[in-house]
Amino acid sequence: MTTTFNLLNHAMLNQVLYELRHGRLQRCRALGLADEDIEVLQSLPPTTLSHLAHSSIAWVEVKVDTTVLRRLIAQAERDEQNERLINRALKLGASSSIMYRCFGLDHSETALRRRVLKIETHRGRPVQLSEAQEHAVWNRWSQLRGDDPDNDPLDAMMMLAEEQHISLTLIWQQIELYGGAPC
Template identity: 55%
Template sequence: MSLSFHSLNNAMLLQILHDLRAGNRERCKALGLGEEDLELLRTLPYGILASLAHAPVPWVQVRIDLQTFRRIIVQGERDEQLEMLINRAIRLGASSSIMYECFGLLYSETALRRRLLNVPVRKGRPQQLSEAQQHALWRRWLQLRPKEHSRDPTEQFEAMLLLAEEQQISVAHVWQQVALHGERQ
């Protein structure tokens, strides 16, 4: 256990000395050191600094801020879900304009993600849906779309992605049809 204390003590001392040399006295004070402590550290000979760094007992305390720790995990999970949704949309043929409107991704960011996901770029205008496909899509959309009381755009977009998967068409076609009938937020 003293090896961990040694590592912590040494790391903290190096950081404090670095901050002192860089003139970041406020960072040192935020760690709990006062002006007198900083002056003393600045003037200590190497031998005493080495003793401080290699002390067999901890003079550094590490605490976990559980509230912040948990908040960061929750935010990380949200970010991961968003990444998965973005990647799913790109794989299902979402256009750059859809990606910009839904996620704020610029054309260049969408193009880069397509390359990273090995999604081929289609040239020219997309093939139009047949009338039968349009009717099938619309009937299914009426079943999948979020209810009137739910105006969550993510929920609506996820329903469009599901419909694109089921109908084996691009989400751009679904987006276009839903917009055509004034259903999109």
């Protein structure tokens, strides 16, 4: 167990000395040192600093801030979910315009993500929906929105694109034409 303490002591002392060397006294205070401690550490000779670093007595305490940890975990989960949503939208044929409006991704970022995901882009005029497809899209959209009006409109559009095997861009254009854009 003392090895762990030695490593913690050593790591903390190295960090404090690094911060002192770069004149970041506020960082030393944030690490838990008082002004008097900072002054003493700055004046110690290398042999004494080495003794502190290799002390078998723990002078460093590690404490987990569970509130912050939980927030970080929740944020990481939201970020991961957003990445999955972005990838799903791209795979369903979302245009650069949709990616910008819904996720804030510019054209170059969208193009790079398509390349990474190996999504081929089609050049030329986009395919237009037939009248039957337009009706099918609008009827299903109305049903999805009626069943759960609080559901995320983009998610409903992606579900519709998957069900109808139609590009998300075409679905978006159809919905925008008759009912407004979701993002």
